[in-house]
Amino acid sequence: MTQRLVVIGNGMAGARTVEEILARNGDFTITMFGDEPYGNYNRIMLSNLLAGVEDEAGIFLNDLSWYADNNITLHAGVRIEKIDRSNKIVIADDGTKTPYDKLIIATGSSSWTPPIKNIHNPKRGFHQGVFAFRTLDDTRGMIRYARDHERAVVIGGGLLGLEAARGLQNHVSEVTLLHAMGHLMERQLDERAGHMLQASVENKLGIEVVTNAMTTEILGKDRVTGVKLADGREIPCDVVVIAAGIRPNTQMVADSGLPVERGIVVDDQMRVQGQEDIYSVGECAQHRGNLYGLVAPLWDQAKVLADHITGRDVSAAYTGSKLSTKLKVAGIDVASMGLIAPENDDDEVIIYNEPKKGVYKQLIIRDGVLAGAILVGDNRKAANLIQAFDRAQALPEERAEMLFDIGAPAGEVAPADMPDDAQVCNCNGVSKGAICGVVNAGCKTVSGVMDKTRAGKGCGTCKPLVQRIVEWAAGGEAEEDPAASWYVPGVPMPKPELMAAIRKYELKSVSSVFEKLVPGGEHDAKSKMGLASLLKMMWADQYVDERDARFINDRVHGNIQKDGTFSVVPQMKGGVTTPAELKRIAEVAEKYQVPMVKLTGGQRIDLLGIPKEQLPAIWADLDIPSGYAYAKSFRTVKTCVGSDFCRFGVGDSTALGIAIEERYQGLEGPGKMKLAVTGCPRNCAEAYVKDLGVVAIDGGKWEIYVGGAAGAHIRKGDLLTTVDSAEEVIQLTGRFLQYYRENANWLERTYSFVPRIGIERIREIVVEDSDGIAAALDAAVEEAVQAYKDPWKERAVPATPGQFRTSLPLTVLPQVPVRA
Amino acid sequence: MILGPVSDIPFGEGRTYAVGGDMIAVFRLRDGSLRAVSAVCPHKGGPLADGQIDNKVVVCPLHLYAWDLATGCSQSGQPSINVYPVRADGDQIILGD
Numbered sequence: 001m002t003q004r005l006v007v008i009g010n011g012m013a014g015a016r017t018v019e020e021i022l023a024r025n026g027d028f029t030i031t032m033f034g035d036e037p038y039g040n041y042n043r044i045m046l047s048n049l050l051a052g053v054e055d056e057a058g059i060f061l062n063d064l065s066w067y068a069d070n071n072i073t074l075h076a077g078v079r080i081e082k083i084d085r086s087n088k089i090v091i092a093d094d095g096t097k098t099p100y101d102k103l104i105i106a107t108g109s110s111s112w113t114p115p116i117k118n119i120h121n122p123k124r125g126f127h128q129g130v131f132a133f134r135t136l137d138d139t140r141g142m143i144r145y146a147r148d149h150e151r152a153v154v155i156g157g158g159l160l161g162l163e164a165a166r167g168l169q170n171h172v173s174e175v176t177l178l179h180a181m182g183h184l185m186e187r188q189l190d191e192r193a194g195h196m197l198q199a200s201v202e203n204k205l206g207i208e209v210v211t212n213a214m215t216t217e218i219l220g221k222d223r224v225t226g227v228k229l230a231d232g233r234e235i236p237c238d239v240v241v242i243a244a245g246i247r248p249n250t251q252m253v254a255d256s257g258l259p260v261e262r263g264i265v266v267d268d269q270m271r272v273q274g275q276e277d278i279y280s281v282g283e284c285a286q287h288r289g290n291l292y293g294l295v296a297p298l299w300d301q302a303k304v305l306a307d308h309i310t311g312r313d314v315s316a317a318y319t320g321s322k323l324s325t326k327l328k329v330a331g332i333d334v335a336s337m338g339l340i341a342p343e344n345d346d347d348e349v350i351i352y353n354e355p356k357k358g359v360y361k362q363l364i365i366r367d368g369v370l371a372g373a374i375l376v377g378d379n380r381k382a383a384n385l386i387q388a389f390d391r392a393q394a395l396p397e398e399r400a401e402m403l404f405d406i407g408a409p410a411g412e413v414a415p416a417d418m419p420d421d422a423q424v425c426n427c428n429g430v431s432k433g434a435i436c437g438v439v440n441a442g443c444k445t446v447s448g449v450m451d452k453t454r455a456g457k458g459c460g461t462c463k464p465l466v467q468r469i470v471e472w473a474a475g476g477e478a479e480e481d482p483a484a485s486w487y488v489p490g491v492p493m494p495k496p497e498l499m500a501a502i503r504k505y506e507l508k509s510v511s512s513v514f515e516k517l518v519p520g521g522e523h524d525a526k527s528k529m530g531l532a533s534l535l536k537m538m539w540a541d542q543y544v545d546e547r548d549a550r551f552i553n554d555r556v557h558g559n560i561q562k563d564g565t566f567s568v569v570p571q572m573k574g575g576v577t578t579p580a581e582l583k584r585i586a587e588v589a590e591k592y593q594v595p596m597v598k599l600t601g602g603q604r605i606d607l608l609g610i611p612k613e614q615l616p617a618i619w620a621d622l623d624i625p626s627g628y629a630y631a632k633s634f635r636t637v638k639t640c641v642g643s644d645f646c647r648f649g650v651g652d653s654t655a656l657g658i659a660i661e662e663r664y665q666g667l668e669g670p671g672k673m674k675l676a677v678t679g680c681p682r683n684c685a686e687a688y689v690k691d692l693g694v695v696a697i698d699g700g701k702w703e704i705y706v707g708g709a710a711g712a713h714i715r716k717g718d719l720l721t722t723v724d725s726a727e728e729v730i731q732l733t734g735r736f737l738q739y740y741r742e743n744a745n746w747l748e749r750t751y752s753f754v755p756r757i758g759i760e761r762i763r764e765i766v767v768e769d770s771d772g773i774a775a776a777l778d779a780a781v782e783e784a785v786q787a788y789k790d791p792w793k794e795r796a797v798p799a800t801p802g803q804f805r806t807s808l809p810l811t812v813l814p815q816v817p818v819r820a
Numbered sequence: 821m822i823l824g825p826v827s828d829i830p831f832g833e834g835r836t837y838a839v840g841g842d843m844i845a846v847f848r849l850r851d852g853s854l855r856a857v858s859a860v861c862p863h864k865g866g867p868l869a870d871g872q873i874d875n876k877v878v879v880c881p882l883h884l885y886a887w888d889l890a891t892g893c894s895q896s897g898q899p900s901i902n903v904y905p906v907r908a909d910g911d912q913i914i915l916g917d
């Protein structure tokens with residue numbers, strides 16, 4: 001049988017509950033009473049209406065036709081005065097009586113007026129010029145009045161007061177915000193965050209804020225001329241807006257004999273305590289002792305109520321809500337959720353505070369889940385935090401990731417949401433569609449797809465996205481690539497086994513490795529360079545050097561350019577040069593008409609665009625050793641001027657950098673090794689972001705950082721240790737580099753290697769010698785140092801026939817021998 | 821057509837020869853056999869003779885795409901390269917049949 005449902009209150013909760021009931025096909029004839037003479041509008045948007053960023057038409061949720069379409073009888077502008085429970089009727093202020101089978105009370109709240117002398121006018125409610133901020137009528141009145149006035153005072157420094165103050169700036173020239181407490185938004189923010197917010201509101205918005213301001217009196221006879229504070233101060237103004245809090249509308253309900261404490265007392269089904277047929281929802285309801293002043297909880301309440309009242313799920317229960325808020329003021333980021341201060345001794349509190357920028361972030365973590373968070377000045381992480389808080393999600397081990405986007409690619413996009421032509425690899429221009437095409441053609445391993453498309457083979461930052469797309473295109477999971485653990489793609493062994501086999505069979509050339517260790521003895525072009533590097537490291541001067549195993553750069557000791565020419569970067573240890581050296585470089589550049597002379601990011605001079613056949617002559621004229629700017633090897637040691645010249649220098653970084661470069665020059669490895677030594681923690685040589693960086697600190701000490709990066713990946717190095725002398729730095733540098741050479745994967749830079757092994761473990765091995773291999777590492781690196789030969793000496797006699805013969809006449813005409 | 825002595829090309833490497841108006845890269849595999857292909861990479865003009873090879877493919881030194889030395893087919897969706905008949909006659913490289 002169709003029941004009569006009556007709803008008192010046509011606000012956000014009442015209307016939403018009716019929507020939920022309709023969505024469940026509830027069998028009711030519905031009658032709604034609303035004190036306000038409108039359909040249902042979005043109260044939250046009143047702030048935007050006041051601020052002028054939304055118009056009235058934009059804030060209505062359900063217009064009158066919605067009620068008609070759903071057979072809802074709406075009595076707009078009609079107030080219920082009494083609930084007659086024994087007769088099951090509600091009595092309205094127009095005298096009508098409406099019977100109900102089920103009743104929902106959703107009367108919401110009214111704005112609360114603090115006891116201030118002269119605030120009311122017996123004839124017209126508030127004194128002229130004084131407004132509350134709760135309804136559309138309030139807002140309209142405020143806008144109309146403020147238009148021809150100058151100075152506004154807002155009483156109340158919570159969310160609402162701040163939004164009112166900001167909105168009023170749209171209408172008057174001066175706004176002052178008075179707050180009775182010590183800091184703004186004290187319910188959502190701790191003291192420090194509140195002060196930070198105040199500074200932003202004052203400096204960025206130009207709203208004057210007065211805290212600890214008790215307003216005691218409204219001044220002005222016929223209309224407002226100012227307000228008076230408890231300390232006697234008077235603030236002249238012609239508009240006053242009260243945003244000092246809300247009080248639930250419960251008087252009528254209490255008068256009707258229903259249980260009311262701070263709010264209308266409801267159970268977990270949103271039924272009024274002890275009542276079979278009466279429910280309450282929204283700001284007027286008190287559930288488990290809590291009242292809510294935000295909309296999110298009432299959405300949850302509405303669902304439970306609807307489930308219960310329609311019989312869809314009579315055991316549906318509302319168990320309370322976790323609150324999170326955001327301030328809706330453009331340019332002022334504030335978000336808050338849960339606890340604002342720790343409560344237990346073992347609550348984990350994480351604070352980031354940057355007053356100058358007005359940024360403050362606080363997290364409170366309890367039992368591994370987020371129990372509270374405050375963000376001021378930077379809301380970028382708010383969505384993630386609210387989600388983590390709401391769902392009690394597991395938190396990242398690296399807590400800082402919750403506060404900042406650290407070196408990670410911007411927000412994770414879902415492959416499904418990406419258009420086919422979205423560029424995934426920005427180095428090699430590979431689209432999502434191209435990746436999917438390869439997967440659909442049957443290649444379902446990440447490395448296979450990377451090989452086929454070259455996606456992820458540039459700077460490497462897109463690799464995680466490539467992986468996700470392959471997984472998605474393969475229908476969930478990518479196939480395991482057995483080769484993923486191999487050192488090089490053509491020899492089926494991880495590095496330790498490969499090295500053991502090489503040692504066991506004494507394999508000293510790349511072709512012997514293929515012939516002995518690859519089933520079928522097949523050679524693989526893409527494995528040659530990695531094997532050459534490994535064998536050179538393992539055998540030093542016993543290595544049998546097959547030139548074809550080298551990449552072109554290492555065959556001719558220059559970096560190949562886009563047009564097939566090469567670059568020449570002479571060694572310039574520690575970035576220090578001499579006038580004589582500069583003259584020689586200048587003369588060479590002139591003599592060979594070098595297309596470009598450039599200072600590099602590695603503190604030396606690059607001569608670019610040299611044809612291959614000119615390389616030997618240029619080296620001879622330069623007569624400077626190679627700077628190895630082309631190899632997977634020890635590159636440069638950047639230095640700063642240090643204690644010799646700099647007024648802050650506390651260590652001779654220049655001398656130490658030169659000494660390190662002198663000793664370890666040319667050392668080949670699985671990846672590039674770039675170092676720096678800097679004379680004090682101001683870090684002008686960028687030592688914190690180097691494969692190995694040395695920082696002089698006061699007291700004659702040196703800090704050694706490893707695993708830093710500032711290329712395609714950004715990472716601050718981990719502090720390996722602090723030592724007392726330059727000699728120790730040199731020794732530990734060699735030991736660390738040797739450990740890296742022996743254990744890193746091919747092309748694995750230290751920024752991946754160090755976190756993979758773990759800095760503690762590396763420290764144990766390299767500094768504390770817990771494995772007892774320090775002496776062996778030192779000896780191995782010493783052997784490599786002794787085997788060093790300047791490759792640019794290889795110029796008088798070519799190492800192979802036609803070593804420097806041009807391979808393409810890209811800019812000049814053929815100079816290759818033509819024998820017909 | 822004789823291009824020159826085989827010993828001009830080290831094992832496992834390639835050298836470029838200008839033949840008429842064409843540039844041809846000739847490789848001497850580690851098993852001793854020869855391969856000849858167009859010298860210019862169809863991707864962005866890289867010098868294929870400077871690339872690394874095994875007994876099957878050449879890898880361009882610029883962006884590391886690979887082509888089959890026998891068929892000229894790309895292994896990664898690039899246009900194919902020309903292949904030319906080439907052999908050693910005694911000590912000489914002979915281009916053509």
Ligand code: SRM
Binds near residue numbers: 567569602749
């Ligand atoms: C010349 C120089 C740019 C310049 O004009 O300043 C340069 C040029 C090249 N860099 Fe670099 N890098 C140069 C300093 C850097 C630096 C800064 C530094 O060394 O202090 C970095 C960041 C530090 C680092 O290494 O991470 C840097 C990070 C890279 C990367 C990214 C490596 C990574 O894993 O993050 C690559 C790509 C790679 O290694 O695969 C790269 C690769 C290249 C190559 C070799 C690309 C290539 O394979 O052909 C460029 C050669 C251009 C050419 O035609 O000669 N270059 N490159 C710099 C030479 C410095 C020197 O004197 O040796």
Ligand SMILES: Cc1cc2nc3c(=O)[nH]c(=O)nc-3n(C[C@H](O)[C@H](O)[C@H](O)COP(=O)(O)OP(=O)(O)OC[C@H]3O[C@@H](n4cnc5c(N)ncnc54)[C@H](O)[C@@H]3O)c2cc1C
Binds near residue numbers: 281
């Ligand atoms: C300016 C402003 C900005 C806000 N911003 C946010 C925000 O950003 N985020 C957020 O979560 N919340 C915000 N809120 C709070 C949010 O609007 C309220 O939590 C929400 O409106 C509560 O819904 P309700 O239905 O319980 O009460 P209301 O929306 O107030 O609805 C109650 C309705 O019942 C009527 N009524 C009362 N008594 C009777 C009676 N006896 N007979 C008939 N009708 C009656 C009232 O006139 C009113 O229309 C904001 C509030 C304001 C004023």
Ligand code: SF4
């Ligand atoms: S020099 Fe470095 S950053 Fe510049 S284009 Fe080349 S690789 Fe990229």
Ligand code: FES
Binds near residue numbers: 861864882883884
């Ligand atoms: S030019 Fe040869 S791969 Fe790009």
